[in-house]
Amino acid sequence: MLNAGLIGCGFISKKHLLTLSKLNNMKLIAVSDILESKMKEAVDFYREITRTDEAVSWIKDYKRILKDTSIDVVIIAVISGLHAQIAKEALHYGKHVILEKPMALSIKDADEMILLSEQQNKQILVCHQMRYRPVMQKLKSLVMTGELGRPYFGVASIRISRPTKYYESASWRGSWALDGGMLVNQGIHLIDLLVWLLGDVESVYGQVGTTNNSKETEDIAAGIVTFRNKAKGIIEANTITMPNNIGYTLSLFCEKGTICLNGPSLNRIERCYIVGQSKVEEELRELCTDMNEHEYMYKNFIDSIETCTVPLIMTAKEGREALETIFGLYKSAKTGHPTILPLSSFDSKEMSE
Numbered sequence: 001m002l003n004a005g006l007i008g009c010g011f012i013s014k015k016h017l018l019t020l021s022k023l024n025n026m027k028l029i030a031v032s033d034i035l036e037s038k039m040k041e042a043v044d045f046y047r048e049i050t051r052t053d054e055a056v057s058w059i060k061d062y063k064r065i066l067k068d069t070s071i072d073v074v075i076i077a078v079i080s081g082l083h084a085q086i087a088k089e090a091l092h093y094g095k096h097v098i099l100e101k102p103m104a105l106s107i108k109d110a111d112e113m114i115l116l117s118e119q120q121n122k123q124i125l126v127c128h129q130m131r132y133r134p135v136m137q138k139l140k141s142l143v144m145t146g147e148l149g150r151p152y153f154g155v156a157s158i159r160i161s162r163p164t165k166y167y168e169s170a171s172w173r174g175s176w177a178l179d180g181g182m183l184v185n186q187g188i189h190l191i192d193l194l195v196w197l198l199g200d201v202e203s204v205y206g207q208v209g210t211t212n213n214s215k216e217t218e219d220i221a222a223g224i225v226t227f228r229n230k231a232k233g234i235i236e237a238n239t240i241t242m243p244n245n246i247g248y249t250l251s252l253f254c255e256k257g258t259i260c261l262n263g264p265s266l267n268r269i270e271r272c273y274i275v276g277q278s279k280v281e282e283e284l285r286e287l288c289t290d291m292n293e294h295e296y297m298y299k300n301f302i303d304s305i306e307t308c309t310v311p312l313i314m315t316a317k318e319g320r321e322a323l324e325t326i327f328g329l330y331k332s333a334k335t336g337h338p339t340i341l342p343l344s345s346f347d348s349k350e351m352s353e
Contacts, residue, residue, distance in 0.1 A: 002302060004098075005030040005065040007086060008078035009038035012100060016075050017042060019294040021049040025302055029055075030071060032062040062086065066093040072305075076100060079170075080185060081178030084109035087124065091116040096305055097124045098298075101188050103319040105180045106347035110323060114316045123312055125301045126319030128192045130266070132296040135287040136193060139252070139259065143197055147274060149255025151231040154198045156190040157249040158237035167215045174215025176352040181217045183208075183326045184348065187237045190248055190266070192322035194235070197252060200228045201321070205338040206329030211240055216352055223329040226338075235329065259284070267291060 004026055006013060010033075020028050028046055033039045039058040047053060059065055065074060066089055074090040075098040076083060084104035090097050091113070103126045104110040117124045130136055142148045162182075172178035179185060195201060206223035210216070219240050225233035247264040257274035261267070267288045272281035303310040327346040328339035334351065 002026040002072045002096075002305070003029045003070055004073045004075055005032065005059075005068065005071040006042065006075045006077065007032045007062045007065060008076065008100075009033040009035075009042035010077065013042055013075075013077045014045060015294055016077060016098070017046045018049060019298050021046065022295050023298060023302070025306075026073065026298065027054070030057040030059055030065050030068065032059045032065050034060065036060070063089070066090050066095065072096060073098060079172050079178055080180045081105060081172065081175075084113060087113055088116055091120050091122055091124075094120060094122065096122050096301075098127065098301065099124060099316075099319075100127050101319070102180055102184045102323055103316060104323065105177075105184070105349070107320075107324065107327065107343050107345050108347070110316070110320045114320065117316055123301065123304055124316040124319075125297065125312060126314050126316055127297070128189060128314050128319060128322065129293040129297045130189045130193055131196060131314055132293040132300065133287075134290045134296075135261070135267075135284055138284060138287055139197060142259075142274070142280070143252075143254075147277065148252065148257050148259070151198050151227070151229065151252065151254050153231060153253040154194050154233045155249065155251040156187075156194040156233070156235050156237075157251075158187045158190055159241045159246040159248075160186060160239055161241045161244045162186070162219070162239035164212060164214050167212070174212075174217050176216050176348045176350075179217060180348040181326070181330065181351065182219055182239050183221050183235075183237060183329065184323070186239060187221070187235070188322055188326065190237075190250060191235060191325055192319075193250055194225070194233055195321050195325055196318075198225075198227050198229075198231050198233055201325050201328070201341050202226045202228045203338045203340050204325060204328035204332055206235070206332045208330065208333045218333075221329065221333075223332075225325065261288075265291065 074095045167174040208218035209220040223235035248266045249262040251260040260271040304312040332339045
C-alpha cells in the first residue's frame with residue numbers, strides 16, 4: 001500500500017481524491033493547503049466518497065508532508081508557478097511525484113526535475129491523463145502499427161470561454177510568472193496529444209494576442225508545427241469563445257485515412273475512415289464512452305513503482321515535449337521567426353519583458 005500526501009486542495013484536487021477513492025493500493029493520509037477551510041473540505045469529501053473515517057492529517061506547512069517518511073507519493077495540485085519548486089523539493093526528500101500540468105514554467109526547471117528523478121530513482125507522473133483514455137490509446141496504436149500510414153497533417157483546436165471574472169477570482173491567474181499562459185494551462189492536453197501522435201517536433205512558428213486587458217497572458221494563439229517526419233500541424237486556440245465553450249477538436253490526416261474527434265470533452269467521433277478497415281469507426285465510438293483516464297493513469301503510475309516491467313506512459317520527459325512545443329510557439333511570437341527545437345532555455349516570464 002502506497003501512502004499519499006496531497007499538496008493543494010483547490011478545485012482540481014477533487015479529481016485526484018475521486019481517483020484515490022477507487023484504488024486498493026494507494027490511500028490518502030495527509031493534505032496541505034494554506035487555507036484550513038480547503039483542507040477540511042478535501043478531507044470531508046474524501047471520507048464521504050470512501051465511506052470511511054480513517055485519519056487524514058491536516059498540515060498547513062507542506063514541507064512537513066515532504067519530510068514525513070511514512071508518505072511515499074506526493075500529489076502536487078497547487079498553482080502552476082509552484083509546480084516545479086515543490087516537485088523538486090519532493091524528489092530531494094525521496095518521494096514519488098504526481099504533478100498537475102503544466103510540469104513547469106521554464107525549460108530549466110523541467111530539465112532539473114528530469115535529472116533529479118533519475119538521480120533519486122523516483123517517478124514523476126505529469127497529469128496528461130488524456131493519453132490514458134482508451135480511444136487515444138487506440139489512435140496511438142493505429143499510428144504506430146502503420147494502419148493509418150504516413151502522418152501528413154494534424155490539427156489541435158481549443159475554443160473555450162474564460163471570462164474576466166475567471167481571472168479576477170485569483171490574483172495569480174493570467175500572469176506569465178505564476179499562471180504561464182493560456183496554451184500552457186488550457187491548451188496543453190490537446191497539444192500533448194498532437195505531438196504524441198504525430199512525432200518529434202522540428203520547428204514551430206506562432207503568434208499570440210491578448211484582448212483582455214485585466215491580465216498579461218494570451219487569449220488567442222495560432223501556430224504552425226513542422227514535425228521531423230515532415231508532417232505539418234496546426235494549433236489554434238482561444239479563450240474568448242462566446243457565450244461559453246464550444247469545445248475541442250483533434251484531427252489526423254494520414255496516408256491511409258482521416259480521423260477527427262471533437263466535443264466538449266473530446267469524446268465524439270466526427271470522422272473515421274481508414275482504407276480497408278470498416279470496423280474501426282465502431283470500435284472508436286465504443287472506446288469514446290470510456291472516460292476513466294484518471295484511474296488508468298494512477299494504476300500505470302502505481303504499477304511502474306511496484307514492478308520494473310511496467311513503464312510509466314506519461315513521464316517527465318514526455319511532459320517536457322508538449323511544454324517545449326508551446327514555449328517554441330511563444331518564443332516565435334516574440335521574435336517573429338520560427339523556433340527550431342529542441343530548446344535549451346525558455347521561461348514563461350520572458351513573455352512579459
